[in-house]
Amino acid sequence: MLSSFLYNFLSSFVILMVIFIFQTVWLFIDDLAGKDLDLAIIGKFLFYYMPTLIDKVLPLTVLLSSILTFGTFAENYEFAAMKASGISLQRGMRSIIVFVSILGVGTFFLANNVIPAAEQKIFNMRRNIAKLKPAAVIVEGVFSDIEGTAMNIKVARKFGEEDRFLDDVIIHQKSTTNLNTTVIKAKTGELISSEDSDIIQLVLNDGYYYDEMQRKSSKDQKKKPFARSKFETYIKNIDVSSLNDQDIEQESDITTDKMKNVFRLSKDIDSLKTNNIKQVTAFSKNITARMGAFPLKMVDSLKNVDLKKAAKKILPKKIDTSFNTNDITTALPIWQRSQLMTKAENTVTNILNTVRGKKTELNKRYEIYNRHILSLHKKFALAFSCIILFFVGAPLGAIIRKGGLGLPMVIAIILFLAYYFIGVFADNYAKKGAWHPIIGAWLSTLIMLPLGVSLTKRATNDKGLMSIGNVIDSITAVFKKKKESN
Structure with a gap:
């Protein structure tokens, strides 16, 4: 059983990797086409990009290979022969479970060490490709910047x-x-x-x-x-003297969340959190000072102050002090009142513009903070997803009892698309702060967890994917209760 799974796993991995590489070429066609790049440079770019495809290829490979393997065994009644010999489904899956667990640990190692290094290489190459040959920078039909000119x-x-x-x-x-x-x-x-x-x-x-x-x-x-x-x-x-010496793989000091390992992400998350709190606190104090707001203790001390008496001492004697305490502007002449209102309006407008600008800046800061948390937890979620998707695919293959690349491929693609798009939407919501980044990293994996548990139970108990009889009995019971109540 393990040898069959490994054969399906390796063949599926190679085929899917080739498909995703072609998709990568199409994705970066603007960066690669029409630039007079050597095949060696394009080959290096694709080689460095391959580890970043692991988060898409590996879960789909585990899901597809498990459905293919167990579907073929069930189709050939090999599970029935195993059970007749006293070998349970869990015992038959034991060797594959060990392999998938080791695969999960290896996936975490790739996500923590190899993928960040590959992301750094890709970033540098994309940044330097345009500088390698200045004449190649000119692209037909669009404005192209020539570095250094x-x-x-x-x-x-x-x-x-x-x-x-x-x-x-x-x-x-x-x-x-x-x-x-x-x-x-x-x-x-x-x-x-x-x-x-x-x-x-x-x-x-x-x-x-x-x-x-x-x-x-x-x-x-x-x-x-x-x-x-x-x-x-x-x-x-x-x-172009500064461009001709350009190294295609020249390293830069720029790093993003995808280029960091768990240790660096944990350290930067604490730093970003502390810095964001300082930014918000400093901005709040600045706005409070610009608005002329009083501390709460001072406001409480002014509650019992007679504004008329205070105004007589502060304002010039020529100003009429018989005014409403709720509107201090009535004590001023019309021309001064107009100036005061105009100045107040300008002040409020300036403060609002400052707040809007700072809001954009703070949203960007917190998005970077959320991205770091998301990247940290996605490394762990990717490792667990391989294990969980195996427990989705293996019992599903045993239930549908169909091998080959027909129905199993369709089911695997549908399940993977559901898993992938849930993850994409969760990522986007988490980056914008709509919900916590931890939920964004784990949501798709956690949704597949109860599905895997349910399918494993059904396969162990020799139940089908959906029992029509139970559904009909439930509907009949509902109508029977309504009839009895009437």
Whole structure:
């Protein structure tokens, strides 16, 4: 039984991994296609990406291989022969249970050590691929930034040897203030470079040069002056010395929650929590001070103060103090009252804008905090999911009594899609703080747990997937009770 399970497990794993790799190529087609990348670089990218597919491939592999194995045994009446020999289903599953348990431990090791390292490699490669060959950065039909040049370029078509000839070129040149003040348009262009030179010449033909002129006077600047010139040939030199030495696997200091192991995540979760509390506390004190709010003790001490007498001492004598204590503005002249109300309105508006801006920042901070908790628990949930999905697939295969790649494959895909999409929705809700990240990490696995327990009990007791007789008896009993009550 173990040898049959291992055969189905390994074959299913290889097939599913190939399918998901092809899906990965399609997912990152914009990063890989049209960049003149060597096959070795693409191969490295896919190799580093393979461990990150474990969270999708491994649970589906366990589910499918268990359904295939036990479905084939049940279809060939081998379970009946085992039971006739006094061997129970649990005893027959014992060796596979040990293997799946070891697999769960190995999955945790992958999730804790291998997958974070692979995520780091993928992040660095995606970040550096565009810098490897500057000429390859230019993508047809979209604006492409060229690192280190403060410019982006869009072309309608690339053609010729090494895509050196360009059609319909548009260039946005950024100023020192990072604004697009210069626009260059040309019908055709050509990239001229040499292996011994750090300069790429961009030769543009038959075009226009637009430049927004910066004036010192604000009055002149409101007129939005610009200069326009037509050219037959315009040569633009691009310094790529900082790009030619770019290493495709150069490491960066940027790390996300997916690039950290359990120890690092636990440490960063405590740091993020403490920092978020400090941010909220400091912001609350700042807003309280800006609003002029009083501490509760001071408010209590002011309850018995006569506002009229206090106003007579503080305000000028010319101001009429016969006013309603509920509205202190009636003591002021109309022009001062208008100024006071305008200032109060501006203050409140500024405070609200500050609160809205800080709310966005704090939501982002807490989303990062939630992501760390989610990543921490997903490492454990992935290991347990392999064990739980085995106890879903194995008894299900024994119940449906069907081997091969027909019905078992359909059932496995349906169950896995339910498991996967529940996990995706739970992740999204947890990241946004709709519910606790621990629930988001464990929800799909916990939903499969009672299903596995129920199916295992039914398979042990030789019951079908659904007993129609029991359902009919229950419905009949309900109608019988209603008839007796009438």
